[in-house]
Amino acid sequence: MTVSSRFSQITRRLLIAGAAAAIVSVPAYAQDTLKLGLVAAMSGQSAKSGEAIVRGLSVAVDEINAKGGVLGKKVELIVRDDESNPAKGVLAARELVQREKVAGLFGGLDTPVSMAIVPFANQAKVPFMGVWAAGTPITRNGAAENYVFRVSAVDVLVDKALLAYAIKKYNAKKPGMILINNSWGESNEKGLKEALAEKNIAAAGIEKFQDADVDVVPQLTRLKDAGADVLFMVANVAPSSQVVKSLDRMGWDVPIVSHWGPAGGRFSELAGPSGAKVHFIQTYSFAGKLSPKGEAVLAALKKKYPEIKTLADVTPAVGIANAYDAMNLMTLAIAKAGSTEGPKVREAFYAIDKYEGLIKTYSKPFTPQNHDALTSDDYIFTYFKDGQILPLMN
Incomplete structure (x- = not known):
């Protein structure tokens, strides 16, 4: 096994370059x-x-x-905990590149953390592959030489999909926005405004809230008074659950069409029964009839992680699926480059012709103009039921 998993055996806070950063323990390798x-x-x-x-x-x-590795070497994955903190994320990325000499980076969950790492990755000329954070500027960052790629959702595409779903499902005419007050919320505010403008629809209002807010009733009351008939929600697990609980306190049964933040943890537990009413976007589900690749990956997961007993144990599936395809695309690029040198690997991403992945079969997934492998055609809408994330009929 090449992945460190002894997270609980080491103190999460260590000093890196004179600052605090959380580090996951890593055993010695050749x-x-x-x-x-x-x-x-x-x-x-x-x-x-x-x-x-x-x-x-x-x-x-x-x-x-099992197939011989890449460039004649076994692949070793080294994991660092950013604690959802941009500063710690940058320090961890620097440590991985400068001390561990990684050939590439995978980025995690939070748009603010990924946005903080982007300038470093481009400056260091190290491929940085996003597997969750959806902020549009992560890949569309304006760098002359862009080393950031992604197998994940993209806010500007998600926002169009959210609006299309709200219109089709709920006949939305005056949607409101309830957005987390950070760069991810800003990315979606921009995308939703553009999507609404294309349809000549006016928003009922735009409200922001903080990660630690436990009462969002004032913001929601303003949206209700403005006549919002659907809410677009963008926030991670805990703040999303506070929106749902605040709606319950108000007695306002308004449809919620959400970005994928609720999928990231214990949302159904934190939000309570009304959490099942939230419809949110995903890129993959292990529910229903699976492709041969899906069956193989699910079997491998159950074998490697015996604690996986039901589909609830592979939630959120997008984290697994995005990461699985991203690792394969990253190593394909390195193999095509015949090198671990960043500039050569970057060019090799553009040379990937076809890869039969878990989410889909990728055909020329990256070009110099487009560093996002997934499109809006790859999105599905889902909801929580008994701890599982299940697809909805769009």
């Missing part, structure tokens, strides 16, 4: 491995999502190594 690093939230409210990402990457690593 120097002839090909190192790849992950910076993600492995603790806190998003730990379940971080675990899903590690699992997806790990299953892919096992498959790759």
